Amino acid sequence: MRPLTTLVLFFVLIAVVGAIFxxxxxxxxxxxxGISLLVPGYEPKQVGKLSLTNPHGSFQFERHPAGWVMxxxxxxxxxxxxxxxxxxxxxxxxxxxxxxxxxxxYGLDTPRATLDFVGGTAESTFRLVIGNEGTLGSNTWVxxxxxxxxxxxxxxxxxxxxxxxxxxTAFRDRQILSxxxxxxxxxxxxxxxxTNLKATRQGSAWLVTEPSVARGDVNRIRELxxxxxxxxxxxxxxxxxxxxxxxxxxxxxxxxxxxxxxxGGKKEVLYFGSVNDQGLVQIRREGSxxxxxxxxxxxxxxxxxxxxxxxxxxxxxxxxxxxxxxxxKNEKASLHLVRDEKNTTSWNLGEKIGGGGAADVAETKKxxxxxxxxxxxxxxxxxxxxxxxxxxxxxxxxxxxxSSKNTLELLIGNSSPENEGTTYVKNSTEPQVYEVRNEDIxxxxxxxxxxxxxxxxxxxxxxxxxxxxxxxxRVAIFEEIGPQTNRTWxxxxxxxxxxxxxxTEMNLFLAPIATLHALAFISDDxxxxxxxxxxxxxxxxxxxxxxxxxxxxxxxxxxxxxxxxRGGEEHYALLxxxxxxxxVEKDFARDANQLIRRxxxxxxxxxxxxxxxxxx
Numbered sequence: 001m002r003p004l005t006t007l008v009l010f011f012v013l014i015a016v017v018g019a020i021f022x023x024x025x026x027x028x029x030x031x032x033x034g035i036s037l038l039v040p041g042y043e044p045k046q047v048g049k050l051s052l053t054n055p056h057g058s059f060q061f062e063r064h065p066a067g068w069v070m071x072x073x074x075x076x077x078x079x080x081x082x083x084x085x086x087x088x089x090x091x092x093x094x095x096x097x098x099x100x101x102x103x104x105x106y107g108l109d110t111p112r113a114t115l116d117f118v119g120g121t122a123e124s125t126f127r128l129v130i131g132n133e134g135t136l137g138s139n140t141w142v143x144x145x146x147x148x149x150x151x152x153x154x155x156x157x158x159x160x161x162x163x164x165x166x167x168x169t170a171f172r173d174r175q176i177l178s179x180x181x182x183x184x185x186x187x188x189x190x191x192x193x194x195t196n197l198k199a200t201r202q203g204s205a206w207l208v209t210e211p212s213v214a215r216g217d218v219n220r221i222r223e224l225x226x227x228x229x230x231x232x233x234x235x236x237x238x239x240x241x242x243x244x245x246x247x248x249x250x251x252x253x254x255x256x257x258x259x260x261x262x263x264g265g266k267k268e269v270l271y272f273g274s275v276n277d278q279g280l281v282q283i284r285r286e287g288s289x290x291x292x293x294x295x296x297x298x299x300x301x302x303x304x305x306x307x308x309x310x311x312x313x314x315x316x317x318x319x320x321x322x323x324x325x326x327x328x329k330n331e332k333a334s335l336h337l338v339r340d341e342k343n344t345t346s347w348n349l350g351e352k353i354g355g356g357g358a359a360d361v362a363e364t365k366k367x368x369x370x371x372x373x374x375x376x377x378x379x380x381x382x383x384x385x386x387x388x389x390x391x392x393x394x395x396x397x398x399x400x401x402x403s404s405k406n407t408l409e410l411l412i413g414n415s416s417p418e419n420e421g422t423t424y425v426k427n428s429t430e431p432q433v434y435e436v437r438n439e440d441i442x443x444x445x446x447x448x449x450x451x452x453x454x455x456x457x458x459x460x461x462x463x464x465x466x467x468x469x470x471x472x473x474r475v476a477i478f479e480e481i482g483p484q485t486n487r488t489w490x491x492x493x494x495x496x497x498x499x500x501x502x503x504t505e506m507n508l509f510l511a512p513i514a515t516l517h518a519l520a521f522i523s524d525d526x527x528x529x530x531x532x533x534x535x536x537x538x539x540x541x542x543x544x545x546x547x548x549x550x551x552x553x554x555x556x557x558x559x560x561x562x563x564x565x566r567g568g569e570e571h572y573a574l575l576x577x578x579x580x581x582x583x584v585e586k587d588f589a590r591d592a593n594q595l596i597r598r599x600x601x602x603x604x605x606x607x608x609x610x611x612x613x614x615x616x
Contacts, residue, residue, distance in 0.1 A: 036094045038142070038156055040149040041123035044087035049118040052086075056167040066178065070171060074239060076290075077173035082166060086115070089163045090128065096139055096155040106141040107132030108153070113164055122148045130161050174233040176285065176292065177258065177268050181225045185261030189302055191254050197306050201261060208310055212382045214432040215311040224309065227301050228256060228270075234280055235293035247282040247291050248274025254302045272299055312375040314427050314434055315408055322368040324350075324401035327444050335448040337364055354449035354524065355578025363451050366443040371400050371408060374441065376434025380424060389424040389433055390414030398444045412441060449524045449580050456575050456582065457516040457559075459545045461507050464514075465556065466544035469592045476596045478506065491600050501599045509595045513543070513561070518582035519570055525581075532572040532581055538565035538589035563588050 050061045060072040061083050068078040102108050108131040115128040126147035133140050140158040144150045188210075189197040198210035199221060206216030237247070244250055252271040260266035269286035276282055280293030327335035336353050340346035347359040386392035390413030398410040409428035415438070416422040422435045467478040475494035478501060482488045489506050492498040522532065529535045541561040546554055563584070564572035570583045 037091075038093040038095055038150065038154060039090060039123070039126060039128075039144060039147050041121075042091055042117075042126075042147075043119070043121065043124055044084070044091050046119035046121050046124035047087055047117050048120065049116075050083065050086070051116040051118075052113070052164060053115075054113040054164055054166070056165075059168070059171055061171075067173075073168065076288075077175070077178070079171055079173045082171050086163055089160055090115075090117075093156055093160055096157070099141070099153040099155065102143065102153050105132065106153070108141060108143050113161060115164065126150070130164075133158055133161075169236055172233075172236065176231045176233060176270070176283075176294070177229050179229045179258055179260075179266070179268060181222065181229050183260050183266065184225055184229070184258050186257075186259040187221070187225065187228075188257040188259075189254060190257075191303070196254075196302075197304075197309065199309065205316070208306065211306060212379075212432070213430075214379070215313075215316055215430070217309050217311045220309045224301060224304075227298060228258070231294055231298060233292045234295060235278065237276065237280075237282055237291040237293045239290045241284075241289050241291055244273070244284065244291070247276075247284075249282065249284055249291070253299065256302065272302065275299075307379045310379060310432070312377075312379075312434070313372075314374045314376060314410065314425060314436070315371050317371060317402075317408070321402050322371055322400045323403065324399075325364075325367050326351075326399045326401075327448075328397045328399075329395070333448075335367075335444065335446070335451065337367065337451060349448060349452060354447070354452045354521075355575075355580050357578065358453040358455075359451045360453045363443075367451070368400065370398075370410070370441065370443065374410075374425075374436060376425075376436055377422065378419070378435040380433035380435055382431070384433065386413075386426075386433070389426075391424060391426050391433065394426075396444070410441075410444070412444070447524065449521050452518075452521060452578070452580065454517045454519075455515065456518050456578065456580075457514060457561075459514050459543075459557075461510040461514050463546040463548070464506075464510055464543065465546060466542075466558075467506075467510070468540075468542040469596065470540040470542075471538065471589060471593055471596070474593075474596060476592075476600055493596075493600055496600075499600065505595065505599055509591060512586055512591075513541070513588070516561075516584065518573075518580075519585055520583050522572065522581045522583060524579060526574070526579055528581065529574065532574075533564035533566035534562050534572060534574050534581065537562045538571075539563040539592050541588070541592065561588075565589060 048063045052059045052061070057073060059070065061068050061078050062071055063069075067080045068083045070076050070078040099106075108129055111129045111131050113130040115130075117124060117126055117128070119125050127145040129143045129145065131141040131143070134155060138158060139155045140161055141153065142156055142160070143153045184201065186200045187197070188195060188199075195210045197208070199206050199208045199216045204218070206218055206221050208214045208216045241247070249271050252273050254272040256270045256272070258268050271284050271286070273282040273284075273291075275296055276293060278293065279296055281296050281299050282291050283294055284291050323339045325335065325337040326333060333351050333353060336349065336351040337359055338348050338350045340348055345361065347361060347364040349356050349359050380389065391411050394411035394413055396412035398412065400408040400410070402408065411426045411428055413424040413426070413433075416424060416435055419435065421438050423438055423441060424433055425436050425441065426433045465480045469476045469478075476491060477494065478489055478491040479498075480487050481490050489501040489503055490498040491501040539562070541563070542558065543561070544556055544558045547557050548554055559575065559577040562574040562576070566572060567583060570585060571587065571589075572581060573584050573588075574581050
């Protein structure tokens with residue numbers, strides 16, 4: 001091998017060994033435990049004060065119960081994240097190696113940055129001096145002074161300097177308000193020296209008190225508060241300001257005042273000025289000499305119409321607990337519905353309205369759901385008098401009984417002359433008047449009989465004891481005869497001798513009568529019989545049947561059904577026991593004639609059968 005080559009290899013070997021020595025982890029006798037952390041025993045949570053000097057200036061921070069506060073170069077809230085990131089970075093920083101003596105190139109005499117940590121323990125009180133960046137570009141030289149566990153000169157990763165190399169803007173808290181949403185007890189927005197909105201928290205609800213009194217829309221107010229308490233600075237426009245007029249803050253566009261809930265004593269006021277060249281609204285907090293820039297969009301939230309944060313629900317409660325509904329027109333009941341005490345899913349008609357009896361559950365639900373569902377499409381200005389709205393006295397009163405001591409009352413007034421298809425209404429306990437759609441209150445304006453359950457007959461065919469069928473020109477009477485254990489039927493045309501009647505024939509006719517359903521209820525005004533063809537009916541049916549009580553006591557009930565020949569496929573009918581005119585689908589007059597012919601006028605039935613056979 002040539003001497004020159006040998007010499008080159010020798011120097012390469014020395015360089016490699018030197019690099020290994022420089023970069024190897026610290027295992028020197030001065031660190032007998034083999035701990036590689038820069039400041040062993042240091043705990044960030046123990047640090048109460050931090051002083052920092054970097055190329056951008058000097059900064060001082062103090063820990064307070066509410067967070068970190070900057071005390072220099074100016075007083076104010078600090079960005080807690082920026083401070084905590086420095087504290088945690090030091091906690092986990094490791095030494096690459098320990099140096100025995102400081103050299104000028106380390107830059108520790110004229111450091112790039114210094115950090116003074118003051119904590120509640122000896123391990124958390126020390127000074128960190130950061131010198132120049134290392135020759136390899138990935139490390140930096142530092143010295144730790146005053147630590148009981150770590151005093152010396154070290155090589156560490158350069159990221160520690162990058163963490164603290166920030167200016168004043170980066171260390172300032174951009175959060176403008178210290179309120180949390182749940183802390184706010186009152187919000188007030190003033191514009192042009194006029195209170196545009198004032199709302200006060202009442203438990204989980206809100207009450208709007210200015211410019212008019214109404215329940216607040218909880219969700220809308222929450223959105224407004226979220227926008228305010230979450231407001232962050234986009235730009236620190238100016239500090240130490242004594243004249244705010246150049247920023248439009250001498251006569252602000254809007255002033256927002258937030259008060260803490262009762263007993264909190266906390267208050268914060270924000271003033272919103274003009275929009276600068278960057279499109280930011282310039283604002284300031286009361287008591288601050290700084291002007292901040294925030295997105296212009298926040299200003300549009302403050303110029304909202306008060307109606308936007310009012311609750312449009314006429315009632316604040318739900319409808320599940322409604323036990324009774326009464327509607328009165330001119331102090332006369334037009335609807336009365338009562339929830340069944342034994343079966344709370346069932347309802348009955350009361351006050352002899354609609355013939356009494358069971359109410360249609362689906363139709364009733366439309367009425368009591370008004371308590372939870374009725375919403376105004378407009379808020380009527382307070383300047384409009386109640387008498388002008390037809391609410392003093394009200395045209396209609398609708399009462400919703402929750403309990404014996406709690407009743408909600410809806411007052412219904414006149415139709416709106418400005419807006420077709422709407423009516424003025426009011427919750428009797430609140431001042432706000434609403435304009436609602438007519439279809440939304442329609443269930444309360446319907447006559448009571450329309451709420452009756454569609455099933456108008458309810459008996460068992462086996463309990464029928466008497467049936468009288470009167471059709472034009474014919475009267476037939478059917479009676480159950482014989483001992484109770486073996487009853488049979490007999491039938492006769494009026495004035496003729498009775499003959500046996502097949503029980504199956506009777507049951508086929510009685511079955512649809514026993515479960516008769518109305519298609520729709522037409523009227524409870526029996527003076528309209530003639531209008532619906534019920535004064536000259538196609539069939540009059542009188543029934544008598546046994547009623548068996550819970551104590552097995554037997555009684556008999558009788559009812560009369562009248563069917564009109566008019567109405568096309570749907571026929572008009574009248575049930576005298578409930579006094580209602582309604583429509584039915586089945587042609588009972590035709591079925592009655594067939595029963596009579598098959599059982600009592602056999603020769604006609606036989607003749608009809610012969611004619612059918614001949615036709616075939």
